[in-house]
Amino acid sequence: MHNRMRSAVLVLGIVLVLIGMVDGSDTLPQSSITLERSMCFGTCPVYTVTLYQNGTVWYHGEQFVKEVGDRSEMLNATSFETLLKACEEAGFFQMNDEYVKLDITDMPGAIITLQNGTDVKRVEHYHGDLHAPKKIIELEDLIDQTVQISRWVGTGSDQIKEEMI
Numbered sequence: 133m134h135n136r137m138r139s140a141v142l143v144l145g146i147v148l149v150l151i152g153m154v155d156g157s158d159t160l161p162q163s164s165i166t167l168e169r170s171m172c173f174g175t176c177p178v179y180t181v182t183l184y185q186n187g188t189v190w191y192h193g194e195q196f197v198k199e200v201g202d203r204s205e206m207l208n209a210t211s212f213e214t215l216l217k218a219c220e221e222a223g224f225f226q227m228n229d230e231y232v233k234l235d236i237t238d239m240p241g242a243i244i245t246l247q248n249g250t251d252v253k254r255v256e257h258y259h260g261d262l263h264a265p266k267k268i269i270e271l272e273d274l275i276d277q278t279v280q281i282s283r284w285v286g287t288g289s290d291q292i293k294e295e296m297i
Contacts, residue, residue, distance in 0.1 A: 162186065165215050166245040167275040171195060172259075173238030177285045181275070185212045189279045198286030211278050218274055219246055222267040230256040231264035242272045 163185040171178045178195040187209040193200045219225070224246060232241075239260035246253045257268050276282075 163212070163216070163248045164246075165212065165219070165275060166243075166247075167272060168243040168245075169272075170241040170243075172240035176240040179281075179285060181279050181281060181284075183207070183212055183215060183275070183279055185209065187211060191279070191281075191284050193284055197284060199284040203284055205279075207279065215275060215278055216246070216248065219244075219271060222271055223265075224255065224267075224271065225253050227255050227265065227268065229254060231261045231268065232256060232258040233261040233263055234258070235262040236260035242268075244268070244271060244275070 164182050166180065166182040168180045169177060175196045177193075177197045179191065179193045179197050181192075182190045184190070187207045189205045189207055191199070191203040191205075193203070224244070237260060239258060241256065241258045243254060243256045245255075255268060257264050257272070259269075276285075
């Protein structure tokens, strides 16, 4: 009986060790692409949207948007792969980390953060920086189009109307 008890404790110990090895803490984080749009001196929409590798879209609207607060939606998982490919083709990983010169004041800003496994690249773009590559603006717009941001941000009249209410 004593040997069975020792064997059971040993087996239980091994199982607990194995569970600890696969608790998920060593797994890679899910890849994602995030676009944050910041305020301007006016009624520019302020929001954050993230598209995850599995097709989940998470949105948080703050100001001058049709939908304030959190929303989520599922897109086809290929949407992420299409955006990732567009980022690679645009040279996103070789871009500077920021384009924030104040050539023009009172403009909105945008930040794209791409997490691919453990690799993270973040590019901050102030829209008053006239030296920023055109490709960064195209990527910002492509992210918005891919996640169909207009359903939450609205059109110009929706954005202003919602803020005035």
